[in-house]
Amino acid sequence: MQTPDEARAAVKELAGRDVDLIKLVLEPGFPGHPMKRLDLECFKAAVAEAKARGLKTTVHVGTDEDARHAIEAGADGIEHAARGLSADTIALMAAKKVTFTPTLTVYDFDWKRSLVAGPDEAFHGLVIPEVLEGLREGKGPFAAMMGDDAIVKGLGMAFHQGLSSVEAASRAGVTILAGSDAGNPATFHGPSLIHELELLARAHVPLAEVLMAATSRGQPARSKNAGTNRGGGGGGPGGFGLRSLAIGFTGGGLSR
Numbered sequence: 001m002q003t004p005d006e007a008r009a010a011v012k013e014l015a016g017r018d019v020d021l022i023k024l025v026l027e028p029g030f031p032g033h034p035m036k037r038l039d040l041e042c043f044k045a046a047v048a049e050a051k052a053r054g055l056k057t058t059v060h061v062g063t064d065e066d067a068r069h070a071i072e073a074g075a076d077g078i079e080h081a082a083r084g085l086s087a088d089t090i091a092l093m094a095a096k097k098v099t100f101t102p103t104l105t106v107y108d109f110d111w112k113r114s115l116v117a118g119p120d121e122a123f124h125g126l127v128i129p130e131v132l133e134g135l136r137e138g139k140g141p142f143a144a145m146m147g148d149d150a151i152v153k154g155l156g157m158a159f160h161q162g163l164s165s166v167e168a169a170s171r172a173g174v175t176i177l178a179g180s181d182a183g184n185p186a187t188f189h190g191p192s193l194i195h196e197l198e199l200l201a202r203a204h205v206p207l208a209e210v211l212m213a214a215t216s217r218g219q220p221a222r223s224k225n226a227g228t229n230r231g232g233g234g235g236g237p238g239g240f241g242l243r244s245l246a247i248g249f250t251g252g253g254l255s256r
């Protein structure tokens with residue numbers, strides 16, 4: 001997606017497929033792993049087109065700056081914890097009623113490592129044995145990530161920054177949603193969303209709000225498909241559901 005016209009055309013096409021919301025990606029990558037970030041004019045055109053068509057937008061962000069661009073463009077939600085959100089960004093999210101799906105679980109590698117290596121039979125009953133074996137194998141990509149000190153350190157930092165951002169956002173009155181980003185290495189559908197609720201509680205989100213984050217808050221208020229009980233999906237629960245398409249735009253093209 002190279003031009004604002006292409007961005008608008010992509011949103012138009014998706015709107016024709018009756019999606020519930022559009023997910024865009026603003027991600028420059030991280031030290032040692034740069035990514036081509038979506039052009040800002042394309043990004044703004046996509047958000048504006050979605051808005052004009054009554055579709056919500058939520059944005060995968062990599063940094064606080066990305067989050068600011070998303071909020072200023074009029075996005076409805078922020079996905080992931082952006083390796084720490086600034087107090088100003090959080091205040092802006094509260095003022096503009098931008099939702100926050102921090103996906104803390106995806107950064108919690110201590111938990112993932114213990115889950116994969118540990119003897120938790122209840123957990124093992126929920127996952128495909130071959131997948132678990134693959135993760136345990138010393139040569140797999142998960143083991144490679146775990147063996148890379150820079151990655152482990154960076155993720156640990158992102159995890160703790162994320163917990164702080166969630167606590168600050170919750171205090172500021174930002175609406176928190178529960179999503180696990182399942183599909184990432186060792187981020188299993190099911191157990192990861194439950195763990196996300198534990199992490200929201202660890203970040204001092206009031207327990208009643210933790211429950212709402214995983215249930216009633218997940219349905220986009222303006223969704224054409226509101227009330228059809230779609231179940232949980234990748235980015236967030238409810239309205240980010242199974243039949244809805246969450247679409248990511250990257251500098252390189254379109255992904256789902």
Ligand SMILES: [Zn+2]
Pocket residue numbers: 060061079080
């Ligand atoms: Zn994402």
